[in-house]
Amino acid sequence: MSSDVTTTIAVVGGPLVAGHGDGRGLGWVGRVTARTLPSLPELKVYPLAVPAEDSAGLHGRTIAEASLRFTREGDNRLVLALGSGDLDSGRSVARARLDVANILDEALARKVSTFVLGPPPEHDGDRNRRIAELNASFSDVAKRRGITYVDTFTPLLGHPVWQREVASSRDHLPAQEGYGLLAWLVLHRGWFNWLGVQDVLGDS
Numbered sequence: 695m696s697s698d699v700t701t702t703i704a705v706v707g708g709p710l711v712a713g714h715g716d717g718r719g720l721g722w723v724g725r726v727t728a729r730t731l732p733s734l735p736e737l738k739v740y741p742l743a744v745p746a747e748d749s750a751g752l753h754g755r756t757i758a759e760a761s762l763r764f765t766r767e768g769d770n771r772l773v774l775a776l777g778s779g780d781l782d783s784g785r786s787v788a789r790a791r792l793d794v795a796n797i798l799d800e801a802l803a804r805k806v807s808t809f810v811l812g813p814p815p816e817h818d819g820d821r822n823r824r825i826a827e828l829n830a831s832f833s834d835v836a837k838r839r840g841i842t843y844v845d846t847f848t849p850l851l852g853h854p855v856w857q858r859e860v861a862s863s864r865d866h867l868p869a870q871e872g873y874g875l876l877a878w879l880v881l882h883r884g885w886f887n888w889l890g891v892q893d894v895l896g897d898s
Contacts, residue, residue, distance in 0.1 A: 700736045700768040704760035707775025712743035715867030725877035733891045748783035749793035757800050772801050775811040776832055778825050791831040798839055809888050810836045814846040817861040842884040846876060
């Protein structure tokens, strides 16, 4: 990719996209952006977060909001950060799957490359069983379309740091270390390959 082409990434999702609960105010998006900028200096990242949103709401706004940030001549990309709002709205796994499929298909039709981050675990066992179903369904939708999908649920489900932070938060959100874990998963699960650049910082 030419270094003089602006890469615009719209990151659409819930409170985790905004980094709520992080004392440094970076969240995973800020951490990933900071790690990526040395490799892609012309990068512009727009976090577009809405709290308590289910997949229907996400579908309703994603392409429209992302398009407002995209440029005519640049490399426009979409990151879809999925959550567990469907559990609260009562939306079925089948309908949630269709919503996500429609978002991905609309992005593909517009030739917008997409990267998907699956819903992370929470501290409630019953909710986690249902999040596991969403995660499996969302992963299948993305992989059927050849789209990179980062499973955050499986590696964080039993992670003591993640569980401690979400358990101690009033809003059940991670803190600095938890967001660092999310950022690590993104960066090491196909991020730079998706962008078509090398990680110039390597393992630093």
